[in-house]
Amino acid sequence: MNFPSPQDSLSTSHDLGWTPIAEEAERAARVLHPDYQLPRPRRRRVLTVANQKGGVGKTTSAVNLAAGLALHGLKTLVIDLDPQGNASTALNVEHRSGTPSVYEMLLGEVSLVDAAAVSEQSPNLLCVPATIDLAGSEIELVSMQSREARLKEALSDHALDQLGVDYVFVDCPPSLGLLTVNALVAAREVLIPIQCEYYALEGLGQLLSNIELVQQHLNRELSVSTILLTMYDGRTKLADQVTQEVRRHFGEVVLKTVIPRSVKVSEAPGYGQTVLAYDPGSRGAMSYLDAAREVAERGAAENQEGRG
Ligand SMILES: Nc1ncnc2c1ncn2[C@@H]1O[C@H](COP(=O)(O)OP(=O)(O)OP(=O)(O)O)[C@@H](O)[C@H]1O
Ligand SMILES: [Mg+2]
Secondary structure, eight states: OOOOOOOOTTOOHHHHTOOHHHHHHHHHHHHHOTTOOOOOOSSOEEEEEOOSSTTSSHHHHHHHHHHHHHHTTOOEEEEEOOTTOHHHHHTTOOOOTTSSOHHHHHHTSSOHHHHOEEOSSOTTEEEEOOOGGGGGHHHHHHTSTTTTSHHHHHTOHHHHHHHTOSEEEEEOOSSOSHHHHHHHHHOSEEEEEEESSTTTTTTHHHHHHHHHHHHHHTOTTOEEEEEEEEEEOTTOHHHHHHHHHHHHHHGGGEEEEEEEOOHHHHHGGGGTOOHHHHOTTSHHHHHHHHHHHHHHHHHHHHHHHTOO
8 A cells, every 4th residue: 555655753844845734734644544554463562661750751652652553453452550540531531430440450350351441532442441449559459469460360362362452552650569560560562761851761770670570570571672762852952862872772672763742742631632633733643653653563573573
């Protein structure tokens, strides 16, 4: 199928010699292109979106990457594992106290199929919401049997097969407590969003050593497969310095696409939408689609190499 070739999402109307409106329309057409299908991974991918630093773009990245994949043919599930319920809000999924949610799922009271709701954004995009009931769970989990593996048990192959999902994103809270440990045990891959700001790399060492501990003791298959640079502000030298440092340190794992700081991205959750639905012609939407395509292409490349 003839889809316009990927372009640098940070290109400007100036280089293209277009008006901003034409450029925006072109982006919207690419974001919403109905025939553009992303490649399916050979086997289902479960990615935990983690960084104990708050406000770095975990939730924004989880929901917008998921929307990018779902809009282009891949069935995608977002697990909201944060009592703040931000992913549920962004996907406009019911999350009042008492709604079947990730909390009941961790307790083993409801199944994944019963807790997963279809979002309005796309029939391919599902979400297990988080209600405020999850707030006490870090403490409640402590005394439970197999307290680190409750999410893994709920996300069994059988349950995920029933939903028929290709991708799962687990949106973690900003801590390294038991909820995040559950997410690290349930996934094979970690996606770390890093904000292009001065303190961005602070605390990363602690996150990586926790991931290593989980690898050693609880989940041998776990690896940091993806790093996404977010909230890039092209006007500052600092953003470039952080980008270069992260690329030097982490190499290939870092996605080529960088998410720019954009007002549209921050406005979208207020309307219960991802930025792809809220303003498909915005740079934020385009860059999340570009990032989703990179994620999908990596999944498909693993397919060719027989890895998964
Ligand atoms: N690319 C962006 N441009 C502008 N604002 C952004 C962008 N990405 C995220 N934001 C805003 O920054 C804030 C933090 O983002 P987000 O909630 O995704 O981070 P988080 O890591 O999930 O936070 P928490 O640690 O609280 O869960 C939100 O208000 C969000 O709308
Ligand atoms: Mg969040």
